[in-house]
Amino acid sequence: MNDAIDLEILEVFIQEAEELLLDFEEAALNLEQSWQQDRFDDLCRSAHNLKGSAQGTGLDGLGEFVHKVETLMELNLSADASGLKQSFSALLLCQDFMLTWVRSLHANAAHTPPYSNLLELWPKKIAA
Numbered sequence: 244m245n246d247a248i249d250l251e252i253l254e255v256f257i258q259e260a261e262e263l264l265l266d267f268e269e270a271a272l273n274l275e276q277s278w279q280q281d282r283f284d285d286l287c288r289s290a291h292n293l294k295g296s297a298q299g300t301g302l303d304g305l306g307e308f309v310h311k312v313e314t315l316m317e318l319n320l321s322a323d324a325s326g327l328k329q330s331f332s333a334l335l336l337c338q339d340f341m342l343t344w345v346r347s348l349h350a351n352a353a354h355t356p357p358y359s360n361l362l363e364l365w366p367k368k369i370a371a
Contacts (some may be wrong), residue, residue: 246352248300248352252300253352256348257349260341261342262360264338264345265339267289267338270282270285270286271334271335271337271338274320278327283322286316287316287317290316290317291312293341294309294310302352304355311369312334312337314336314369315330315365315369325366328365329364329365330366333364336361340361344356
């Protein structure tokens with residue numbers, strides 16, 4: 244993380260990230276209800292925008308985690324993927340974790356909470 248994150252920029256990031264994560268949750272729930280490509284695209288767009296905003300703000304740990312979630316989404320949530328129910332459970336746990344992380348940035352923007360256990364919840368794995 245960049246030690247010189249401007250507090251105003253951080254505040255704007257937190258507000259935007261909370262909105263993106265609510266969009267992410269809505270897209271995930273919609274996708275779980277009925278798998279459609281446009282719903283999957285909405286979910287991917289929310290994750291991609293969050294990752295880019297985090298990296299642009301200097302929150303490299305968060306950006307790295309979101310990148311891993313994006314990769315897991317591609318592996319586990321495609322139309323022909325098996326284990327969709329388990330994948331959606333993992334996805335929503337990751338969303339909640341990211342929202343909690345974003346909201347904790349007020350107190351400590353430099354802290355990267357451990358997350359490898361969340362990556363293990365997905366049916367198809369990637370390296371932590």
